[in-house]
Amino acid sequence: MNNYKFLKQKSFEKREGFEKRLHDISGQGWKVHSFSVDHGAITVMLERER
Secondary structure, three states: OOEEEEEEEEOOOHHHHHHHHHHHHHHHOEEEEEEEEEOOEEEEEEEEEO
């Protein structure tokens, strides 16, 4: 069974800061499952096995 998590770019967060948060979370075993961009804000769906 898999766990899922959504990571959203904060309102005034620069892209570099968001990438750093994404790299930190991926170091915990999370992998990008899909992503979406809406009005310039990025939302990433992460997945990892239990």
